[in-house]
Amino acid sequence: MVRLAPIPAGLPATVPFVGPETLERQSGRPFAARLGANENGFGPSPRAVSAMQAAVAEVWKYADPTSFDLTAALAAHHGVRPENIMVGEGIDGLLGLLVRLTVAPGDVVVTSDGAYPTFNFHVAGFGGVLDKVPYRDDAEDPQALAERARQTGARLIYLANPDNPMGSWQDGAAIAAMVDALPPGSLLVLDEAYAEFAPAEAIPAISADDPRVIRMRTFSKAYGMAGARVGYAIGHPDLIAAFDRVRNHFGMNRIGQIGALAALQDQDWLAQGVAQVAAARDRIAAIGARNQLTALPSATNFVALDTHRDGAFARRLVDALAGQGVFVRMPGVAPLNRCIRISCGPDAELDILEQALPRALATL
Amino acid sequence: MVRLAPIPAGLPATVPFVGPETLERQSGRPFAARLGANENGFGPSPRAVSAMQAAVAEVWKYADPTSFDLTAALAAHHGVRPENIMVGEGIDGLLGLLVRLTVAPGDVVVTSDGAYPTFNFHVAGFGGVLDKVPYRDDAEDPQALAERARQTGARLIYLANPDNPMGSWQDGAAIAAMVDALPPGSLLVLDEAYAEFAPAEAIPAISADDPRVIRMRTFSKAYGMAGARVGYAIGHPDLIAAFDRVRNHFGMNRIGQIGALAALQDQDWLAQGVAQVAAARDRIAAIGARNQLTALPSATNFVALDTHRDGAFARRLVDALAGQGVFVRMPGVAPLNRCIRISCGPDAELDILEQALPRALATL
Incomplete structure (x- = not known):
């Protein structure tokens, strides 16, 4: 009954990314740490x-x-x-x-x-x-x-x-x-x-x-x-x-x-935030290393942690972290998808990650 | 040197509306009354x-x-x-x-x-x-x-x-x-x-x-x-x-x-704002009537005032109002463009309109 033009008619109904709010509604509880969308929890000036x-x-x-x-x-x-x-x-x-x-x-x-x-x-x-x-x-x-x-x-x-x-x-x-x-x-x-x-x-x-x-x-x-x-x-x-x-x-x-x-x-704030992100990258790398996950070098506000396994394992880890209240994402395509991707955030959120990651791995 | 796809390549460079900020920069002074874009100066809840x-x-x-x-x-x-x-x-x-x-x-x-x-x-x-x-x-x-x-x-x-x-x-x-x-x-x-x-x-x-x-x-x-x-x-x-x-x-x-x-x-605020807009419509109509401009009936937050002249006259009136510090717009096509269009706003802005309109008309 609803007639679309040819190009949109041929497009899939899928969406590029599912937002954390949708995942929260599905699970029935909010994330304790929001580290999946490369947002910057250090916030604006x-x-x-x-x-x-x-x-x-x-x-x-x-x-x-x-x-x-x-x-x-x-x-x-x-x-x-x-x-x-x-x-x-x-x-x-x-x-x-x-x-x-x-x-x-x-x-x-x-x-x-x-x-x-x-x-x-x-x-x-x-x-x-x-x-x-x-x-x-x-x-x-x-x-x-x-x-x-x-x-x-x-x-x-x-x-x-x-x-x-x-x-x-x-x-x-x-x-x-x-x-x-x-x-x-x-x-x-x-x-x-x-x-x-x-x-x-x-x-x-x-x-x-x-x-x-x-x-x-x-x-x-x-x-x-x-x-x-x-x-x-x-x-x-x-x-x-x-x-x-x-x-x-x-x-x-x-x-x-x-x-x-x-x-x-406010470029001073920007510089300070970039330094905070750099410190958070190091901390995420250290958290990963204590759990046998290897941080790839990053010039961004996130860190890809190599699971040294495959995409199916990484997907289970992302889901297990969600179960522990931590929102992260992962690359969508092999061989990148052996990694999980964790956004930098303030220490309070990384504290939660630090506790959640070994628990999540233990469930796999 | 810059190659566009066929449809955008054939489009004009014109834009649908010029914003009041652009007009302010052109004239070198800010509008005293912003009544041209059907914004609602009574504001949100x-x-x-x-x-x-x-x-x-x-x-x-x-x-x-x-x-x-x-x-x-x-x-x-x-x-x-x-x-x-x-x-x-x-x-x-x-x-x-x-x-x-x-x-x-x-x-x-x-x-x-x-x-x-x-x-x-x-x-x-x-x-x-x-x-x-x-x-x-x-x-x-x-x-x-x-x-x-x-x-x-x-x-x-x-x-x-x-x-x-x-x-x-x-x-x-x-x-x-x-x-x-x-x-x-x-x-x-x-x-x-x-x-x-x-x-x-x-x-x-x-x-x-x-x-x-x-x-x-x-x-x-x-x-x-x-x-x-x-x-x-x-x-x-x-x-x-x-x-x-x-x-x-x-x-x-x-x-x-x-x-x-x-x-x-906050539907109470909405209802109150709608009543304020209705009162502003009446006031704009009265201001128009005192200047031989006739308000058309309106079910919106603006009033079209009929100049009983043509589009060229209305354009000059819009420009003259701008010269008096009042931002309004007008319809773009004849015979609608015999009118000017004035958005509803709080009394302080309509006070300015009330003073500006006879002065603007006197310049024509």
Whole structure:
């Protein structure tokens, strides 16, 4: 009775991620530690909190559809022009718009097998055809991505650096070399959601005006504002301007928009949070090691712990941790899925993890 | 150098609405009265304000991607099942998803000439072909829309009730009759953004399970939360479920999601705000009458004032009001554009309007 257009009619009813709230309703009890979605429990700058609380009183107003002030501040922060910046409702929203702008039905899009599922969701959602390259040594493989792009004439290539779900990272020079190896007319979407946690050498020196690359950044991770839904793209002015053709102009939440600007202006808090995350990574690694799980090196706010077993074992461990009140996730594809992925959080949550992990393992 | 897919490549660079902040930057001074975007300066329930301020502290968490609690509360409020409700980032966002779900390139979509431009923006954005029916007596014309839909085999038909930008409304029975007159396989999107301001008889008795209709509601207008970006669709469960195939699952702002639930639970505040808006409508009409502008009847939170001149005159009046510090808008299409459209607001803002309007008229 309900008639859908051909592309959506052919899409699966599945969703990329199940939220922790759904799992809590299924189990009938809340998680004691929320360490599964790479949220940042160290939270946003107190200046951002104050700005958001003040903004609540004026929530009867729509947000500025141009995000003018935030865009100007981001441009200054990155040393680019406002014309290089597009603010949107998180990277997820921007990825959807980017795919819509660049991928026609049947166009090939190259990504890594096991990389960010929400990107794949958008590609399929607009009729793109995904072509996947395997990870190499638990990291995305820039040269293999570029080679596959040349073989397939890919329109769009996805690379997250640092990577999710493994936490690995590329040297910036390797990414710059990859860009030079792309076929003409293709576009690299460089997802830098975790860039603030990474060493400086992981950030490639690519001009914001380079039409071959668009970068994605977010206030969800290092800035601790996942629920605010503020991300931004950095890219060539023509591509940035094209978002205006299709985006939901009045889609930004006003409180989040104002909070992001205040968060950006508190780089001291950001640095402190990045240090707290680094300490939490070390603690998660130590907790893992005491339980015969090996932490992979991470340049993000999460740690992949290698179970040295298979995906079925890791799945049982994730479920057993949930049974112990700890929300974590795991990679979806072999061989990555021998790992579980644990987000960094404050010590109170890691205390719970520390107690829960041996108990969960003991149940297996 | 930047290559877009064919549909976006063919889209104009124009945007549906210019925000007041852009106008303020152009003029170099802020508006004294913000009465142009049908925002609701009476603001949200204090319970919603408190809930949002409390939610700021937990903005490091993503929102529940299923909006489970809000969906359940909305279903109870409307006497439908949760399966009939899809929460999204305002009606604008939901309209975009609906067009994407139902309109393939080349499909005909019927609307009224002068109705909501953002809907048209989405239709063009997905390659749909707009076919427009004129207003009749400053109101949308349900039977003409249905007839045009039958003539064209329209996939989607748009009707706002109450209407924006004129403020007029249909009797619910007329809309029910229109639905019966639609061709098989077509879908009416009934935009009820202003429904809470309308008389009860304007709301048609259409089952939420009727696959021929999807209704759109929002927290932006009567609930006074435009900047929160929370809207919802009510429709057949199969159509509602289809949104999961394409929507940005983690796209909701957590503060807005929590605030909307609290706002819904304060129906006393809603009723009080609706009464305040009704009084403001009367005052705007009186201000207009003293300046030889005639208020059209309105079932919304705005008033269209007939200048009894043409669109060029109304445009000059809108600009002159801006020069006096008052932000208003006007319909975009003749003959509707002989009017200016003034949003309801608290007395302090209407005081400014009252002083500004004769001064603005005197400059013309």
